[in-house]
Amino acid sequence: MYCYDGRWYMIGICLHVLKRSTKTLLLIGAFAALGAGVLTLGVGMDTPWAPWERQSDTMFPPLLFTLASFVATVAFCATTVVFHTLLKIVTDNPDKWWRFSGVLFLVAYGMFSFGSGTVEAAIMLNILHLIVGLPALTLLPRVLRKEQNSPSQTTVVF
Numbered sequence: 001m002y003c004y005d006g007r008w009y010m011i012g013i014c015l016h017v018l019k020r021s022t023k024t025l026l027l028i029g030a031f032a033a034l035g036a037g038v039l040t041l042g043v044g045m046d047t048p049w050a051p052w053e054r055q056s057d058t059m060f061p062p063l064l065f066t067l068a069s070f071v072a073t074v075a076f077c078a079t080t081v082v083f084h085t086l087l088k089i090v091t092d093n094p095d096k097w098w099r100f101s102g103v104l105f106l107v108a109y110g111m112f113s114f115g116s117g118t119v120e121a122a123i124m125l126n127i128l129h130l131i132v133g134l135p136a137l138t139l140l141p142r143v144l145r146k147e148q149n150s151p152s153q154t155t156v157v158f
Contacts, residue, residue: 014082017144024143025077028135032073035131036066045124073132080136084144095141106133 018025039045040062047060060068080098087094106129113122 010086014085017085018078018081021081021140021143024139025074025081028077028132028139029070029074031135032128032132033066033070035128036069039124039127040065045120047121047124069128077132077136077140081140081144084140095145098141099137102133102137106130 047065084098110126113125
């Protein structure tokens with residue numbers, strides 16, 4: 001059965017775009033793991049368990065933080081790929097709006113993280129988000145721009 005309308009069509013497009021961007025998502029995840037590894041294992045910076053809890057002294061084990069950074073980055077960037085795909089529906093320039101929302105997120109989270117447990121943890125989290133955010137803001141739109149999602153080019157079979 002061929003579905004050219006409705007939610008199944010949009011889900012099919014999102015899955016197709018996620019498949020095409022997998023290499024880039026894994027590359028950005030590798031940047032995150034490398035950055036987290038250098039900052040935590042190499043430099044020895046704080047790894048707060050929950051940066052939004054100001055009274056918590058619990059810290060991630062550095063190796064677990066490094067692995068979690070990879071997984072969280074790939075998962076978060078996958079949602080941004082879906083977000084970018086959905087932006088194509090409502091605007092003619094999804095790259096501009098996606099980058100604007102990405103920069104807004106980096107600024108808002110950067111300011112919010114200074115309310116976390118320590119200044120060192122806030123600095124480390126901001127550096128890590130820049131290590132992930134800047135490549136994501138530059139590499140992902142380039143990959144997604146190559147993907148044209150018109151009904152004549154994409155067939156979803158269920």
